[in-house]
Amino acid sequence: MEDTMRKELPTTYDPADVEDRLYRQWEERGYFHAEVEEDKPPYTIVIPPPNITGQLHMGHALDNTLQDILIRWRRMQGYNTLWQPGTDHASIATEVKIVAAMAEEGLTKEDLGREGFLERAWKWKEEYGGRIIKQLKKLGSSCDWERERFTMDEGLSRAVLEVFIRLYEKGLIYKGSRIINWCPECQTSISDAEVEHEEQQGHFWHIRYPYADGSGYIEVATTRPETMLGDTAVAVHPEDPRYADAIGKNVILPLVDKEIPVIADAYVDREFGTGAVKITPAHDPNDFEVGLRHNLEQICILTDDGHINEKGGRYAGMERYEARKAIVQDLEDQGYLLYVEPHSHNVGTHDRCHSVIEPMVKQQWFVKMEELAKPAIEVLKKGELTFIPERFGKVYLHWLENIRDWCISRQLWWGHRIPAYYCTKCGHMVVDRTMPEGPCEACGGTEWVQDEDTLDTWFSSALWPFSTLGWPDDTPEFRHFYPTSVLVTGYDIIFFWVVRMVFSGLEHTGECPFQDVFIHGIVRDSQGRKMSKSLGNGIDPLEVIDKYGADALRFTLVTGNAPGNDMRFYWEKVEASRNFANKIWNASRFILMNMDEEPTATLDELTAADRWILSKVNRLTKDVTENMEKYELGIAVAKLNDFFWEEFCDWYIEMVKSRLYNREDSTRPAALWTLRTVLLNALKLLHPYMPFITEELFSYVCPEEETIMLSSWPEYREDWDFSSEEEEIEIMKEAIRGIRNIRAQMNVSPKHKAMAVIVTSDGRTADIFQRGTGFFAPLSYTSEVVVQRDRTGVPESAVSIPLEKAVVYIPLDQLVDLAKEKARLEKERDSLSKELERVAKKLSNQGFLAKAPQAVVEEERVKEEKYKALMRQIEEQITRIGK
Structure with a gap:
């Protein structure tokens, strides 16, 4: 920043001219970088690492804006802030992209071999992996980029290896056969986080399973008839009277022609369907658990690429949906198919290739979760871990209390090899x-x-809060910055990431990795729909930034935002945010144009108006800080918006203009000092939300400081609490608003001035208006302000504005030409009379009342009431003029 005061701002604010320049400057000067400083309290946030395949979307923009707000705020408060950045290797997503690129060249993974493929993957990472980091910088993210990490860099890979070995040696990692999510397209196991549930139209096929003793049949229904090839039982509820005699019998499995038992298990919902369900332990998570309880055989009938295997008899070799058609046809031909009903249900698909996933029993690597879950449950119950909003703690607990062993192996080449x-x-x-x-x-x-096999990506990201700080080594960074302060993330990954980080941190460091978990919702389109490629309703944050600037996007994303709640994106809101930025720019430009040198003043030299706005910004400081402490960023930003737009720009600046324009006014220096002081404090409060425009303005208004980023966060001051002056100015504002409303109702031009008579018997109120005449007159468009104890000399026709301890009168003949106004009002009364007559006639017509929809009748009644109210107002105005 320059050492001399930069007095004149450009006429308009152009984000494109400011944002890239300032960001380069911030980076070059190392403002984002944190070193271990034992004398400063640490404040740490680890970025949820975006995939190296990622493209900035609105979810990223919201998540990183919230984190940046918190980091910038704490940095200004004097904390030793570290916002730890980095990216995730994203095993499946990256491999899918590379395989697709290779396919265009006619190559497969097998053609290159594992080493050749990995060499190509690392080249791809170097070329494209940093794209999202550049995009985050466009947003203004003040991460410590000098400390950027990658989940497959040497240090993090060593941490992953160490954790695997330690858990294995404790008997918490094992290799075994359990049910997992399998993608036949990518031919790998996938985590629950990578399964998207799509509502699809399907069918319930009702099938007859005959009793082996020939005594009849039991009816079951399924949405996946091909899996019946792997059925090993039919289950009913033990207390269902319909099937009391069936339990223990055998039924014939149609098409397979083998006997399977009828078993009793409380898992069965008696109220759903027929109350009898087929049990396929190798292809359904719930059936798998039932199978374990009853020692049922697990028969996997699918190949890795989604075809029926050798256990499928004559269907072997068929693709799964081809087999479904054949099986349904055979069931019908052989008399087993009772009927088919349409059924809409959620189907799990892989979020990368969109193939329908298959639950399958396969040999994989697992982490035993029961022992690891217990301390993760305890930290929440003891208050050592807090969710904002609190309700998400229940979601976290419910998942942990019902947790299953975690499948950590993937049939991929890109990732940490087991x-x-x-x-x-x-x-x-x-x-x-x-x-x-x-x-x-x-x-x-x-x-x-x-x-x-390689490890699930979540295995390495679970270690992120401590592996990025050098663990397993006892580094100075790990000792100083861990545990971190807060995790900011969306509610959709509480299970997949938050839980894993908590139990991993507790297990390997002995401490919860963060104290607070600040949960936000998702950004939906203007219709409330989730943004997606399939709907084509996604909004590119970079497009918004190019058009309106990063500050406008950030301000939009925080405005109206409440922890845990979804929000809708409207272009109109972005325009409003841009307009807000312009308002601040123009106000600052006006102040600088009137400032000859750095102004000075004591509190005793301030007028009531000066003390009022100083007290307002003081209260704003307290409120915004308290809101931010509670993560109420949307509430804080609303208060900032209201203060800047209304109190500071629309009121205070207008109040002091006459003092600024009069260089002989002895209170001019006090006005300038107040303007600069309040502006600087407000800019600092706004900086975390709109970092670019506040930095640029700060460099002009306060050139003696290097950057607003390292300036001190405003603090509430007792000596700036001017409650009495606040009350005074609010009284005058009420009077001014009243006068403006009257003038607006009567269509009086601001150029047309009129006298105002303030009648009050209260001495303090009289003094308030006497002292404030200097700004009261121009703001209320009055030619003269007279303060008196009674109504002597005030015409009967004068318009009145009642206040709590005073009445403001404006002679009507000074506002309008009485004859013309009376003629206008009488013409309006005649027109209104006709409308009232028309509505009354309609509402007295029994035919209309009987035949018209109730909403239409109600609309006419509302019109009648509205017209009557208008008529009363017009009659009052005509009577007033007549007096």
């Missing part, structure tokens, strides 16, 4: 930090191969 090694001679497995160098302890073999 550190398990197998003897090529006998298959003996060793889990270690490095490949075994000695002979196999089981058979003496000397050749080893590493497990082909």
